[in-house]
Each structure stands twice: as structure tokens, then as C-alpha cells.
Amino acid sequence: MALPYRQGLFLIRKGYFQLTLRSYAKKIGKVGGAGAQKARMEVETDAQKLLTHCCGANIFLEGSDPEIKPDQEYPEWLWSLRTERGGQDLAELDPNTSAYWKRLSNLTSQRNARVSKRLLKLNAIQHPEDALS
Numbered sequence: 001m002a003l004p005y006r007q008g009l010f011l012i013r014k015g016y017f018q019l020t021l022r023s024y025a026k027k028i029g030k031v032g033g034a035g036a037q038k039a040r041m042e043v044e045t046d047a048q049k050l051l052t053h054c055c056g057a058n059i060f061l062e063g064s065d066p067e068i069k070p071d072q073e074y075p076e077w078l079w080s081l082r083t084e085r086g087g088q089d090l091a092e093l094d095p096n097t098s099a100y101w102k103r104l105s106n107l108t109s110q111r112n113a114r115v116s117k118r119l120l121k122l123n124a125i126q127h128p129e130d131a132l133s
Contacts, residue, residue, distance in 0.1 A: 044055045053065040071079075082088070090107070093100040123130070 044050055049055065051068075053067055055065050058065045087103055087106070090100065090104060093103060095101075
């Protein structure tokens with residue numbers, strides 16, 4: 001039975017014996033090759049068009065960018081979306097929901113990661129001889 005081991009290597013296990021084989025298959029380059037280049041969009045500099053159109057929103061080759069409508073034509077929930085970074089505070093969530101406990105778990109794991117990173121740095125400062133070996 002052959003199992004993927006590493007890129008280009010295969011590990012074969014049969015009972016107590018194992019054999020590592022190297023694959024010499026031809027490597028395939030990136031799709032599109034070296035000749036493919038990203039299409040660069042032109043930056044709009046017309047101030048009036050920037051105020052009235054959503055520039056860069058047109059994903060088709062033909063057509064133009066959509067016009068920005070008045071605020072009354074958009075749904076009410078659009079204006080209550082959270083735009084700041086980070087998640088909700090725990091004080092805003094109800095403790096009887098799964099969202100509260102998921103957020104609490106996420107915050108706890110982030111705090112534990114920060115503490116363990118600081119402890120590793122502190123240990124390296126206090127015991128520099130251990131870091132060399």
C-alpha cells in the first residue's frame with residue numbers, strides 16, 4: 001500500500017518493512033505559465049464619476065460600473081452592518097447562545113497563544129544556553 005509521504009516521495013508499508021521510493025515525474029508549472037500576466041485595472045481619476053458610480057464593481061468585459069443609488073433604495077439592514085475590525089464584545093452577546101460560547105472559546109485560545117508565545121520568549125531570555133542547542 002503506497003501512502004503519500006512528502007512531495008516526490010512515497011512510503012510503502014508491508015508488515016514490518018517499509019521502503020521509501022522517490023518519484024522522478026516531470027514537474028508541472030503554474031497554470032498559465034510564464035506568459036500569463038494579470039490584467040491591471042485602470043485607476044479612475046474623474047471625481048464626478050467616483051461620486052456617482054461604484055468604480056471597479058463591473059466584472060464583465062462589456063458594460064459599465066453600476067450607479068450609486070440614494071440611501072432610501074437600499075435595505076435597512078445594510079446600514080446596521082458591523083464594519084469595525086474584530087468580533088463582537090462578550091457583553092453584547094447572550095450567554096444562552098452558541099455564538100457567545102464560540103466567541104469565548106476563540107478569545108480564550110487567542111489569549112493562550114499570546115501567553116505561550118511570551119513565555120517562550122521569556123524562557124529564551126532567562127536560559128539562552130538552552131536556545132542554542
